[in-house]
Amino acid sequence: MQDAHVIIDDFTASFTQLPSEVSRLSYFAVFDGHGGVRASKYAAQNLHLNLTRNFPKGEVSNMEKAIKKCLLMTFKQTDEGFLKQASSQKPAWKDGSTATCVLLVDRDLYVANLGDSRAILCRFSETSGKLTSMPLMKEHNPTQYDERMRIQKAGGTVRDGRVMGMLEVSRSIGDGQYKHCGVISVPDVRRCPLTSNDRFILLACDGLFKVFSPEEAILFVTAILEDETLTARMGKTSQDVRFEAACNRLANEAVRRGSADNVTIILVAIGH
Numbered sequence: 001m002q003d004a005h006v007i008i009d010d011f012t013a014s015f016t017q018l019p020s021e022v023s024r025l026s027y028f029a030v031f032d033g034h035g036g037v038r039a040s041k042y043a044a045q046n047l048h049l050n051l052t053r054n055f056p057k058g059e060v061s062n063m064e065k066a067i068k069k070c071l072l073m074t075f076k077q078t079d080e081g082f083l084k085q086a087s088s089q090k091p092a093w094k095d096g097s098t099a100t101c102v103l104l105v106d107r108d109l110y111v112a113n114l115g116d117s118r119a120i121l122c123r124f125s126e127t128s129g130k131l132t133s134m135p136l137m138k139e140h141n142p143t144q145y146d147e148r149m150r151i152q153k154a155g156g157t158v159r160d161g162r163v164m165g166m167l168e169v170s171r172s173i174g175d176g177q178y179k180h181c182g183v184i185s186v187p188d189v190r191r192c193p194l195t196s197n198d199r200f201i202l203l204a205c206d207g208l209f210k211v212f213s214p215e216e217a218i219l220f221v222t223a224i225l226e227d228e229t230l231t232a233r234m235g236k237t238s239q240d241v242r243f244e245a246a247c248n249r250l251a252n253e254a255v256r257r258g259s260a261d262n263v264t265i266i267l268v269a270i271g272h
Contacts, residue, residue: 002033003205003264004044004097011048011103017057026104027051030117030264031173032205036095039174042082043097050074050081051103067105068189071112075099079173079185086176096167096175099187100137100203102268107194109201112187113137115169117205122218124197131199131222133214138188140171147171156181194270200225200243201268207261208254220253221246221267243267 008014011025018025027048033040051074056066078099086093098115111119119136142148142158147170151163156178159165163178171184202217212220224230224246232238251263 001262002037002040002097003207003262004031004033004037004040005029005203005264005266006044006048007266008048014048014052015055019056019058019060019063021060021063022105024104024106026268027101028104028201028203028266028268029099029101030203030205030266031100032098032115032117032207032262032264034096034168034172035175036093038086038093039082039095039097039172042085043078043099043173046081047074047078047099047101050077063105064108064191067103067110068191071101071103071110071187071189075112075114075173075185075187082174083176083179086174092176094175094177096169096172096178098169098205099173100205101187102136102201102203109136109192109194110189111136111192112189113139114171114173114185114187115140116209117203118209118214120202120214120218121192122199122202122222123195124199126197131218133218134192135214136192136201137190140169140188142167142170144170150184151182154180154182156183198270200270201266203266203268205262205264207259207263208250208265210261211254211257211259212250217250220250224249239269243269 006029008027011027031040031043054070054073060066098117100117101112103110116139121134125132142163230242254263
């Protein structure tokens, strides 16, 4: 198991000073490690700490711009911190990791992504009367035109859909041996305001999406969340019981369908 994940529902408590217009923060992240567990573990332990240090303080004229800048800086520092540690080892660590982080700032989602894990929003569409899956980020694979161009420009190659025929993602934390080949740690950062039609956020590594389409995953989870037989029990609300069951059953089904990869899933309920 080379994945790591972080759930900080009350992230506000980690801050001593916040801009006056920010009242609530939550943080959720999935890190899919490769070549070892060290990069994903390092990112899980350090990325939110760097985020706390970089988050805007005092009066901010453009909050969205300030938060996006903060996330870019945070990823850069986390990558540099791990690479420094990795290169000081004998032999040097070769671990790498994807990173999909969701930062909830009041009613705005900020999603920063590196690599091929995904964050998906389940939103009820009033036009179709159905639940829809909204991707909150862009994936980074070496087969994508702009990613391949950057890698080739840096002197790297893409063979069999992989960087230098080896690495499946074109952006990551760590992977020191591929950084000179155009593999970067600059995340795709997006803001998505939440609406009253939003139900939950699904964060998962590619181990799930190798055997589930986003739409299938949303429908599978929804069926469990609407299961009336799942009721509250010892210290857990019926909502907790249902969300826990949905995570477990979805991961088990992914394995049953033949996903040979690690499967990490986080479900975030959206309260109204």
